[in-house]
Amino acid sequence: MTDAARFVVHARWVIPVEPAGRVLHHHAVVVEDGRIVAVLPDAAAREQFADWPQVERPYHALIPGLVNAHTHAAMTLLRGLADDLPLMPWLQQHIWPAEQRFVGREFVRDGTALAIAEMLRAGITCFADMYFFGEDTAEAAAAAGMRAVVGLIAIDFPTAYATDADDYLRRGLALRDAWRGHPLIRTAFAPHAPYTVSDAPLKHIAVLAEELDLPVHIHLHETAHEVTESESRHGVRPLERLAGLGLLTPHLVGVHATQLLPGEIASLAAAGASIVHCPESNMKLASGTCPLPALLAAGVNVAIGSDGAASNNDLDVLGELKTAGLLAKLATGDAAVAPAPLLLRMATLGGAKAFGLDDDIGSLVPGKAADLVAVDLSAPHCQPVHDPISQLIYAAGRDAVSDVWVAGRQLLKDRQLATLDLDTILARAADWGARIAAADHSDA
Incomplete structure (x- = not known):
């Protein structure tokens, strides 16, 4: 779990959104204290930040949240x-x-x-x-x-x-x-x-x-x-x-x-x-x-x-x-x-x-908050990857999301929620569902 104050995420593709349409191959996003401090090639990131925790996502596209x-x-x-x-x-x-x-x-x-x-x-x-x-x-x-x-x-x-x-x-x-x-x-x-x-x-x-x-x-x-x-x-x-x-x-x-x-x-x-x-x-x-x-x-x-x-x-x-x-x-x-x-x-x-947040989020730019999403494009329905942005929109789907960070805190790791008790949430939802359905049927 990357709750450390500093870490580096390596991805097959980094899609910063700014400038539009750019795809960075074999790049890394460097995070410190919840913010992006650098976006640079893998080799340079490994050399400059060798003693920082490294998160490897070799088949993934890394996008803004x-x-x-x-x-x-x-x-x-x-x-x-x-x-x-x-x-x-x-x-x-x-x-x-x-x-x-x-x-x-x-x-x-x-x-x-x-x-x-x-x-x-x-x-x-x-x-x-x-x-x-x-x-x-x-x-x-x-x-x-x-x-x-x-x-x-x-x-x-x-x-x-x-x-x-x-x-x-x-x-x-x-x-x-x-x-x-x-x-x-x-x-x-x-x-x-x-x-x-x-x-x-x-x-x-x-x-x-x-x-x-x-x-x-x-x-x-x-x-x-x-x-x-x-x-x-x-x-x-x-x-x-x-x-x-x-x-x-x-x-x-x-x-x-x-x-x-x-x-x-x-x-x-x-x-x-x-x-x-x-x-x-x-x-x-x-x-x-x-x-x-x-x-x-x-x-x-x-x-x-x-x-x-x-x-x-x-x-x-x-x-x-x-x-x-x-x-x-x-x-x-x-x-x-x-x-x-x-x-x-x-x-x-x-x-x-x-909502007036574009100075802080929305793109992978140094200085912005580290709101990051890793999307796994290794599945058969995403192959081959001619254009990773098109694959994100037209092929991948939300089930391909593997990791999520907000302000540098990892909230989803390998598709598992880190800050929520999902079993309790689902049990409460089921209880509400039964009560609401019974009332709606009684009014029909």
Whole structure:
């Protein structure tokens, strides 16, 4: 286990992400006190750092930790509940009733622990979450040694977490203060969606985001119904409404974005806003297709997200990248669109940039945090390796992830979790599953 303050990881391929598309053959990443101090050829690393612990990964690609830029982590406990339904019946008849009945601190702790176990085994080292009881999400992530951007949730209606928009913001700001300065935990405002948050709290969030320099993580243009409802209620489309409230800024992180007009894409680019693409959730709920090629062509920063396991049904960023690439090719009729290096950037530097973390994570550059993932490309389905970046996206899959480090601490070694009690997590998940299923069936 490489919990030492200094060590060297040798890999067949090192893929730094910066500059784009570069592949370093037979290289090593040198780590000291949780940060990358050098990326250099094997022979030079062995000579210069001969007395440091050496980690050998001779059949592996070493990449930056993946960033899952949109999750509802605790909703792993609702995985598979009421599948194959449209968004609003799924939410209104199944998900929201289950949340009203079960969501509390224990639910969030257990569901988030399950999500973290799944994500670490998939090479995800940072996740941006939007859910209730963010205090418990932060505690679960910090205890596991994982990086997280915890959402300061805001919504108009009461839940077990808060009574109204002002109460959500009060609790959110207290959460932000409690975790301020933590090396692994950041926060972002997380108003749920334009259709669930009214003008006054959105205006307040816009002011606070500027004052505190925090991202604003929000579902945006997720469905055609959302857009037509906004036009009916407010006289404008959701993005135009957010712009009028002061939210169309570099802090904006809009999620889904399946219903965008060319002018709206141009506005996002001009504002320096980011979009989180969640292709598999969008497809499963038949919400629409995010115009990825047009966003990229306009210069919009695009990240990748899994969404919650209740609507996906997994937290697998490598899988999302493959789907995103294939969907973009199909939608445009252009097989050259969204090449593999660009997709990998979305899941690393793109996610980091969306949440203001790109100075610290997202690429293998000296000075950045040592968030590293080793992916084993020795299996038959990955051979031969003509292009390791393409193999990562189109062939390897999350099961090929063998090792994960966050800030130099090894959280996964030879596919075994180092900081989590997986047996206990699975037992708790099974108990929750039985209780939730029984309640859902009784309501049917």
